[in-house]
Amino acid sequence: MSEFDINNVEFDLGRNSRANLGFILLSTDLACEIDTYKMAPDGVGVSFTRLKTNDYITNETLAEHIDQMAEAAARIQPEIKPDVISYSCTSGSIVIGEDKICAEISRGAPYTKAITLVSGVVAALKQLEVKKLVIGTPYLDEINIVEKIFFQNNGFEVLDIKGLNLGNNIEFGTITPEYLKQFALSIDQKDADAIFLSCSGVRSLDIIEEVEALTGKPVITSNQGQMWHALRTAGIKDKLKGFGKIFDL
Numbered sequence: 001m002s003e004f005d006i007n008n009v010e011f012d013l014g015r016n017s018r019a020n021l022g023f024i025l026l027s028t029d030l031a032c033e034i035d036t037y038k039m040a041p042d043g044v045g046v047s048f049t050r051l052k053t054n055d056y057i058t059n060e061t062l063a064e065h066i067d068q069m070a071e072a073a074a075r076i077q078p079e080i081k082p083d084v085i086s087y088s089c090t091s092g093s094i095v096i097g098e099d100k101i102c103a104e105i106s107r108g109a110p111y112t113k114a115i116t117l118v119s120g121v122v123a124a125l126k127q128l129e130v131k132k133l134v135i136g137t138p139y140l141d142e143i144n145i146v147e148k149i150f151f152q153n154n155g156f157e158v159l160d161i162k163g164l165n166l167g168n169n170i171e172f173g174t175i176t177p178e179y180l181k182q183f184a185l186s187i188d189q190k191d192a193d194a195i196f197l198s199c200s201g202v203r204s205l206d207i208i209e210e211v212e213a214l215t216g217k218p219v220i221t222s223n224q225g226q227m228w229h230a231l232r233t234a235g236i237k238d239k240l241k242g243f244g245k246i247f248d249l
Contacts, residue, residue: 016045019234022076022085022112023226024069024105025200026053030173032088032200035223039205041238044231047082049075056167059142062095066104073108081111083234086120090198090222091143093118094150113233117200117222120229122154124246128218130194134187135161136180137198138172147198159189172201181207188215197221208244218245 018041025032027050040046051068054061065087073085087093087101093116105114125133133156137144144163151158164183166172180202184195194217197204204221211219221244228246231238240247 014045015043016080018043019084019231019236020045020047020077020080020082021230021234022047022049022073022082022109023088023230024048024072024076024085025050025088026065026092026169027051028053028055028169029088029201030170031203031205032223035203035205036227039224039227039240039243041231041236041240044234044236047077047080053169055169057091057143057169058140058167059095059146062089062092062143065089065092066096066100069101069104070108073105073112073114076109078109082109083113084115084230085109085112086115086117086226086230088117088200088223088226090117090121090200091139091147094147095143115229115233117226118150120227121196121220121222121225122151123229123232124220124225125156125194125196127249128194128220128246130156130218132157132159132192133194133196134159134189134192135196135198136183136187137161137163138166138175138202139163139199140165140167159192160187162187169201172199173203175202177203177206180204181211184211184219185214188217192217194218194220200226205243209242212244220244220246
């Protein structure tokens with residue numbers, strides 16, 4: 001056996017050879033990180049940091065996230081310089097505003113493409129040519145009102161938005177996927193082109209394909225829409241199986 005040469009170490013491009021994506025999560029989010037790992041194709045790295053957040057989710061507590069946004073973006077592997085960094089909160093993206101969030105991400109990480117979760121949801125719905133939709137959320141009514149206005153202002157007819165009136169973000173992550181499936185089916189309407197299940201902290205990724213099969217229409221969830229958009233923004237156009245019709249495009 002020949003002697004092993006320790007002086008000629010072999011390197012390749014690593015596990016992030018195609019793209020590196022960064023995500024800014026809430027400290028209380030129990031679903032987004034695992035969902036994102038599930039959807040990451042070979043050669044695409046995903047990295048996370050978290051904002052220290054109030055577990056009680058209201059418009060007021062969501063607005064506070066902007067104070068930490070630039071610092072959080074700067075923490076996500078600055079030596080690697082992620083191709084994309086996304087703020088991973090649906091309601092926070094709406095309450096604070098996409099432009100304001102992206103400006104702060106860019107301030108902390110000027111080398112990246114800054115996006116928000118809700119930007120991905122809007123892009124996915126438009127890619128699917130959705131005009132009319134129904135929305136299910138875990139949120140309090142004060143957040144649902146703002147969310148409905150947001151989607152209307154982005155050109156969608158919101159046939160209905162229903163919330164579970166939960167305020168505790170830890171509770172969001174412990175809602176069972178079976179309950180979310182039944183919730184999605186209960187809000188569906190004949191005239192709806194799609195169903196949107198809002199919130200990065202719920203386990204809706206697990207029931208997308210089942211609800212799509214039962215209703216015959218596309219289902220967009222927060223984490224799925226965000227990941228689809230982040231991948232496309234980074235130039236990754238893989239078709240992925242198991243995560244809904246949007247990834248068939």
